[in-house]
Amino acid sequence: MHPNMSFEQAPPISVPYRFFLTAPLFGIAAGLLLALTGADALGSRWTGEALALTHLMVAGFMLQAMCGALLQFIPVAAGGNIWRPSLVAGVVHPALIVGVVLLVSGFLAVPGSAFVAGAGLIVAALSGYVAVVGFALFRAPVQSATIVALRVAVLALVVTYGLGFTLAQGLRGSYGVSLIEVTHVHAAWGLGGWSLLLLSGVSYYVVPMFQLTPPYPVWLGRLLPWGLLAVLLVWATQLLRPASEAYSWVLLAGLLLAGTFAAVTLRLQARRRRRVPDVTLTFFRGGMASLLAIVAAGIAVALAPTFAGSQRGALLIGMLALVGLFVSVITGMLYKIVPFLNWLHLQRLGGLTVLPPNMKQMIPERAMVGQMRLHFAALAALLVAVAWPPLTSVAGLLFAASCAWLEWNLLSGVRVYLDFRDRIRAADACHAP
Amino acid sequence: MSTTEVLHHHHKHCDELFADAEAAGLHGDWAASAASFARFRDELLAHFATEEQVLFPAFEAATGMTGGPTQMMRFEHAQMRELIEQMEAALDQRGREAFAGAAETLLMLMQQHNMKEENILYPMCNRTLADTVDVAAGLRQRLEEACPVSA
Incomplete structure (x- = not known):
């Protein structure tokens, strides 16, 4: 008999895995769409194709991985209980998929009723998700920098999808909103609020754990959530008053905060106690280097708005943020989380008598390293394609291939889990009276 | 100093010993890794023994919580x-x-366990036990039992 698990309310393995296995599929779709539309997609960040690509990445790839990870992370890291995780995942996961597919189709065609229905479905799914996750976070017994960051992140998610829904109505011409300003605020709260704060909160926990680095400094855990929240609130005032140059300084402050997080993370990793080659570490460093590059590019755009017409600057920042930063760190973490969850669940299933394969036997190391090289090659091609558009289709294909390889690697981890689980069940059946 | 502070510090010490043992093993320096692994193993097992024989029984007696x-x-x-x-079998x-x-x-597993x-x-132990047990003495005694030469 296994001990009472009440100390750690980890959800069933199918809860996070359905999100993790869906995320790369949106990346494949984004890569193929980019390959099909070619240079036209990157003419500006405002084309229907560019908006479709962006949302395949942020509301598809990133949101799936983040929603799944948070359902697993809150009980383990914060001791917070998630209300009926299987039910929540069973509703939120398919609703998000359908919602994002409808939304993206709307961007590619004329925004019609299906477009608003897609946006509405995303809002409904995320509202339910936020209610459950927010409740668990606010009742979490552990008080830490991670919890503070996650609370502000979830608040930023609400602002992001609220503004996104407003934009969806506006694009249909339902009522007059200033689409450009709302988009600026929507994107800032989504990337700089929800995504970056979630990443920081999770990093405070996993970076010292994976690499045995010193802990993050206490001041960063205080500065980042409240500093970013203040910046995002001031940034949002452009919805109420005419745009002015002062907003460049607000953007600059936000970028410097983000850059501080990247610099501290790289510094801690340089001082890591554990000195063995590690795919997750390389992905993380690639992500943090991308974040520093975003800060440099953002400063160039903010201080010199004529920088390459600013349009290319925005596309470059977008590629660095979505693929360079978030896809890199998410992939790196998946390569640790999936082998560990496999091991943990198999271990509990088999007790101390049937020994599961160790973590390094879950996903072949060579496959992870190969996929990582392809990912960074795709990132390089995407960045070059911003400056030299004829490369766009090739870059799209490379990115689709790297996401397909990621999916394959995750599936091979799941296959090991299923095979071994069946062996444990067969052994149990033999020993049953 | 709180009741469990010594155990908190000892986690970090075990982390360092782990990093040395792992690095030596991966470099294929089997003689060095056998020595550093033995140090890590003895310290970690002494840590577990202190918790299981000193801290947990005191906590369970004070709270009546034995199944949690x-x-x-x-x-x-x-x-x-x-x-x-x-690890030991692989080293051999x-x-x-x-x-x-x-x-x-x-x-x-160790990092997750330590954070919990x-x-x-x-x-919880610091609140309920309030210096009624000497965890530091318990750990010292078990470390001495594990490695009498270095003690």
Whole structure:
């Protein structure tokens, strides 16, 4: 008999895995769409194709991985209980998929009723998700920098999808909103609020754990959530008053905060106690280097708005943020989380008598390293394609291939889990009276 | 100094010993890794013994909670002991891959376990026990039993 698990309310393995296995599929779709539309997609960040690509990445790839990870992370890291995780995942996961597919189709065609229905479905799914996750976070017994960051992140998610829904109505011409300003605020709260704060909160926990680095400094855990929240609130005032140059300084402050997080993370990793080659570490460093590059590019755009017409600057920042930063760190973490969850669940299933394969036997190391090289090659091609558009289709294909390889690697981890689980069940059946 | 502070510090010490043992094993320096692994194993097992024989019984007696957190921690100790044995077997057979795989798994489990103790169980112990047990003396005694030469 296994001990009472009440100390750690980890959800069933199918809860996070359905999100993790869906995320790369949106990346494949984004890569193929980019390959099909070619240079036209990157003419500006405002084309229907560019908006479709962006949302395949942020509301598809990133949101799936983040929603799944948070359902697993809150009980383990914060001791917070998630209300009926299987039910929540069973509703939120398919609703998000359908919602994002409808939304993206709307961007590619004329925004019609299906477009608003897609946006509405995303809002409904995320509202339910936020209610459950927010409740668990606010009742979490552990008080830490991670919890503070996650609370502000979830608040930023609400602002992001609220503004996104407003934009969806506006694009249909339902009522007059200033689409450009709302988009600026929507994107800032989504990337700089929800995504970056979630990443920081999770990093405070996993970076010292994976690499045995010193802990993050206490001041960063205080500065980042409240500093970013203040910046995002001031940034949002452009919805109420005419745009002015002062907003460049607000953007600059936000970028410097983000850059501080990247610099501290790289510094801690340089001082890591554990000195063995590690795919997750390389992905993380690639992500943090991308974040520093975003800060440099953002400063160039903010201080010199004529920088390459600013349009290319925005596309470059977008590629660095979505693929360079978030896809890199998410992939790196998946390569640790999936082998560990496999091991943990198999271990509990088999007790101390049937020994599961160790973590390094879950996903072949060579496959992870190969996929990582392809990912960074795709990132390089995407960045070059911003400056030299004829490369766009090739870059799209490379990115689709790297996401397909990621999916394959995750599936091979799941296959090991299923095979071994069946062996444990067969052994149990033999020993049953 | 709180009741469990010594255990908190000892986690960090064990982390450092783990990093040395893992690095030596992965570099194929089997003589060095056998020595550093033995140090790590002795310290970690002394840590578990102190918790299981000194801290947990005191906590269970004070709160009446025998089926909750302490039972979970004992279960995880058993899992980690198993992984220690796997590392040791891999060292004996000079199996680099098996050693690296068991080490990676042990590290993840150990870190998660430590955070649960440091964030949840130790604060509970500090509140309920309030210096009624001398955990530091318990740990010292078990370390001396484990490695009498260095003590």
